[in-house]
Amino acid sequence: MKAINTVSFNTRTAFQRETEFISVTVAGQLLGLPIGRVHDVFVVSEMTKVPLAQAEIAGLLNLRGRVVTAVSLRSRLGLQEDHRTGRRMAVGLECQGEAYGLLVDEVGDVLKLNPAEMQPNPVHMDRRWVSLSQGVHQLQGVLMIVLDVDAVLAFEAEREAA
């Protein structure tokens, strides 16, 4: 739970039209989180599991004296949990006054992209993915899915509706 290597982002004076994303990888897929929603990125060292919690919640973390709920992005995307031991990265987010840590496989660079270039989700994309995605950016050689942070953290309501 101690957060090492905390990266803080100096939002360099960007071009007005461009949006900045933090790129993360989950199971080889590149995903982007709007930088405005990301508080920090940290390495997860110790996590307290919450018995009886829904599968999406990986546990609780201590981030500088604050209790943060760790949400597994893999589980949100309907992917198998990765049980490799090794360092786990988390992206610190905030939603309705509460702190969350989104567990990802890796954190990549900050990308500056033009929102106009974002393309809608492919029609045949997995429904679960569609509900979490705002659109797709074509980068050189790879596609980056732009995540809807609120949708990613809105899993409880979803379950109740089901």
Next chain:
Amino acid sequence: MDDLLLEFLTETNEHLETVDVEMVRFEQDPNNQAILSNIFRLVHTIKGTCGFLGLPRLEALAHAAETLMGRFRDGMPVTTPAVSLILTTLDRIKEILGELERHGVEPQGTDDDLIAALDRMSSAESPEPVPAAPGVKSQSVGTLVHQVLERELKPGEVSLDELERAFQQAPGPEPENTSGTLVYQVLERALKPGEVSLDELERAFREAPGPDPVISVKQPQASPVALAAAPRNVPKKEAESSDQAEGSESAAGKVQTIRVNVDTLEHLMTMVSELVLTRNQLLEIARRNSEDHGYKVPLQRLSQVTAELQDGVMKTRMQPIGSAWQKLPRVVRDLSNELSKQIELIMQGADTELDRQVLEVIKDPLTHMVRNSADHGIESPAERRAAGKPEKGVIRLNAYHEGGSITIEISDDGKGLNYAAIRKKAAERGIVSEAELERMSDAQVGKFIFHPGFSTAAAVTSVSGRGVGMDVVKTNIELIGGTVDIRSEQGRGTTFTIKIPLTLAIVAALIVSSKDQRFAIPQVAVSELVRVSPSSEHSIERINGTPILRLRERLLPIVPLSKVMRLSDEEEVNTGFVVVTQVAQQRFGILVDGVFHTEEIVVKPMSSKLRHIQLFSGNTILGDGAVVLIVDPNGLARMVGSGGQSDELQSDTSLEKAIVTADELTSLLVFRGGGDSLKAVPLSLVTRLEEIDASTIEWASGRPVVQYRGRLMPIVSCDGDLEIKAHGMQSLLVFSDGQVSMGLAVAEIVDIVEDKLDVELLAERSDLVGSAVVRGRTTEIVNVAHYLPLVLETWSRSSQERKQGNTLLLVDGSNFFRDMLVPVLKASGYRVQTAANAQDAARILSQGVQPDFIVADLELPGHSSFAFIATLRADSQYRSIPIIGMTLKPDPQMIALARRFKITDVVSKVDRRGLLSALAELGGSLEEAA
């Protein structure tokens, strides 16, 4: 909104609260001028400020109300409609203030209706002028100035206004003299004993016979109150006036308070919480490093300062509970009018302080409960008269500190709970079956009122009877870790007892572990810790897989934490620690793997995503930085209650019954034999429950035996229909006595229940004592003695060898116990005579029977057992005969009583072995003596 307006709103709201309370007091005590003046002053202040801020609606209302109150001051009789009207006006003012707070402007609308009513009331009829003071009215209007002493009057003192009035009414010099010089003087602090207020000084100065005889004032004669009290004050003033004259000291001693925004305090609290956490972390590091780099002393100091700071900040959050009660006098007053009942509200311990967060939560439940007491509890005056009670009902609120929690009692002297109606309603609503209901005690039935939507009120009134409420009350209180209890006596009244923690922010918790994960259990719920292992004194037993711990003769349901948390699938956990937990009436044990230490933890709320999990009340960060979940004992208790099992016998009430020990309850082990019918045997007779591999059963001369604890134990089937298994697992009830044991083979062990045992005897079958209704089902009570001769020639032989057939007289009122004990005693080689009561016993003795011992139930009806024993002891023939007294629960009182009657020994009725060993001991001494 500008600051001035904000200030005004806060202040006015506070004033209105006070006026509400004072108004009700005033109605009861209309002659108390001090109260009236206080109200008058407050309303006047409101009016004045409204005018200043340009709030015409409020000003007009306040003015009209003030006018009416002015009339009261002038002696107009105080009537209920008039007070109601003023209270309504206050409500309207509050409404307008509410709007003002939301929108920053006075709402549109007119108050002509109220103002007109107020004006009508004030001008209705000119009161008869007070005969003692003709012309007072005209004088007061011009000259009365508000004088307020900012503290409660001490006995013997008179209020300034009374003095003023007395002064005014006294036939004195020209009124002009007075009116010109009186000034509004307020001392901004409480007076010390022996000091006098500025006004009194001023007065004394003027009243003193001065050089000019014209302005000297005679002692007033008009007001008896003033007359009695004033002379005592006056001389004192004169004595001290010289050094106090300047009042310069008072400025220095002024109590200073400032208003602080609640958010600021909350923030402070959060920061302190963080500080406590960091301190804990530092201490943890210090603990781990044995080497002292010179930081340990400062760290200790830091720790101390932090603790003090925490205390201090907690104090700022403390508020007297009285502030939550402030609305209640008004509520009760309105209700008593509405319901035409006479109700007095007595409040005690209003200065008991508790955390404001807690206070907020209990405010509404308290109001609701008081309303309930007024509506349901207190009867109408006619009913009360008929019941021989004073017409005026009393609702009593009492708050006090107790341990780490606060207890609030709300009691009324009304009619009490109507248990019959509650039972009926509970059955109607299908909460429990009628059969179950029948066996429930009144106390259990009383708890139904906390069920959602439960109301027994015949008619729905505007006050209550809609059945919303008590469940909400309970939920609210449980939410903050509190408990509600109800105690009621038919015709005498009902008392609700609420226990709540002092604060929610920081609690002491026990850190435990289960499967490598740590949890915190709030210390308040923990009553003891018991170490369990299969080989130790305390071991976990299982009934149909449900773990149970026998703890001091009581059965404790065990909840393995790893199981409820689904941390492991392992069913059979037998080692670890049992955290004995008490939640309201429910007691259960939490089985954990390890127990660490207790720690002051800062409770952090659960994430909204996890709040649905009943088992946790929050989380915290421990000294070593780990996040730990806080177990909610209430949630666990609910889980224990509902059990999550289909077994109907494990219902909430059955568990509750098993936990609450009642003297008249007997623990029964319920099992099944060959047929479908349930059988039971008193648990006290059973030594052990075993499950053995059927393949280990051997047959010796056609009889099944098993090697058990290094000996051969005969096995007998509990009924003819049940065959002892040849393979698989065979459940056995083991009965043993000293060296010999017997295994009773049963098909299945069903449950352990505690129930009142009302046995209908069956004469025709020797294997059964009879049948009884246990948990609503007919159950055969097995006669263990029947089986003993079947298998245990050895048993009787071995015991008969030891004893030479001493005769024994057993006196016991209960058929069941007689039937249970006789075979046991016989099997131990005694010749037994029985008597059901003292008369029987006397008759048997008079027939010339000479028993060697008498075993007597000490709880024979009507205390006849002691009388019987006393007569025996008085007779030289029986003076030294050993008497063993049996009681359900040997308590010191009983033992002392027994000693007075020279009863040789006292044993518990259910302790068969104790009885036998007491007899054996006596037998030994008898032989020696012989």
